[in-house]
Amino acid sequence: MVYAFLYSIALNVFWQNGNIYSGGITGISQIITTFLSKTTTLDIPIAYIYYALNIPLLLVGWFIVDRKFVVFTIIGVTFASFAIDTMPVVALTKDPIICAIFGGAIGGYSLGLALKYGMSTGGMDIVLIGLRRITGKSIGHFSMIINGIIVLTAGFIFGWQHAFYSVLSIIVSAKATDMVYIKHQKVQVMIITHYPDRVVARLQEGLTRGITVIENAKGGYMHQDKAVLITVITRYEMEILKELMKDVDEHAFVSVSHDVEILSDFKELDII
Known part of the structure; x- marks a missing residue:
């Protein structure tokens, strides 16, 4: 519900007023709505098109991602569609730069919040999650690529000025998503301890990660x-690591290196 409320604000308060195309299924819905309104007399609400486009992708996700995850996503998409349909289009400002930045920040934060708690916003998120599982790269990385293609298509059809502002919004949205959703961000942990056997046993029990032991230091x-x-663990697991180390060897020296690049397979046990 929190995600749905925030996303409807991003769309109806900022993106719509600034003529910003958000990318993803929402961006495709905006393109279809704009195209129909300009070429026909049809005036179909974005929320209806958004929900309809999600149905086939959710069916695919049911078989290739995780069924529990898809159930929560269906709930999220339903709430989002309802919120988008009921939230009034409030014109706080029509400045495209302000709409791009604040719409992207709120929309990206809501997406990261949804992913963090085991659901998604539907649509392209299922594709993004599949790509992240295969490559290990961030959700925001693929989001920028796919959404950039969608928005450039909108710019080709409806005008390049709005496309450039939309790309700005997508970049802000991707960064906001990565700030909240940190399960994919890896860190290297070095632990210097007098009790390697019990530390290794405790960490493997609590984190299920491989550990390299260098003896005789x-x-x-x-x-x-x-x-x-x-x-190597994820930033999401850092709090777990801290609690485990306090329990098993609170006097150990622990060093953490961020922005680690893994060249071999990295085992991921979470469903996202």
Whole structure:
């Protein structure tokens, strides 16, 4: 419900007023609505087209992603369609830059919030999740590529000025999504401890990650024998790691390196 409310604000308060095309299924719905209104007498609400376009993709997701995930997504899409249909188009401003930035920030935050709690906004999200599973790259990365193609198509049909503002909105939206949805962001953790056996056992129990153990390390000050443990986890698991280390060896030295690139297979156990 929170996601649906925020997304309807992004669409009806900012994107619609600034003639910004959001990309994804919503962007396609905007293109269809605009095209029909300019070429025919049909005036079909965006919410109806948005819901109809989601149905075939949700059916595909039922078989290739995760059924529990798809059920939550159906609920999210239903709430979003209802919110988009009932939320009035409030004209706070028609400045395209303001509409692009704030619409992108709110829309991207709502998408990240949905993904973080095990659902999606439907449509292209299922495609994006599939691509992330295959390549390990971020949701925002693929979102920018796919949505950029959609918005450029809208610019070719309806005018390039709005397309350029829409690309700005997509970039902001992708960054906002990646700030909230951090399951795909990897960090390397180095642990220096006197108790490698019990630390490894506890971490493997709590995180189910592979750990490399370097024995016979020696402290440069006290010259005590220690072991160095190296593993790669996601930023989403950092809080779990902190609690585990407090429990198993609160005096261990733990160093975290961000923005790690993995060249081999990275095992992901979450459903997203």
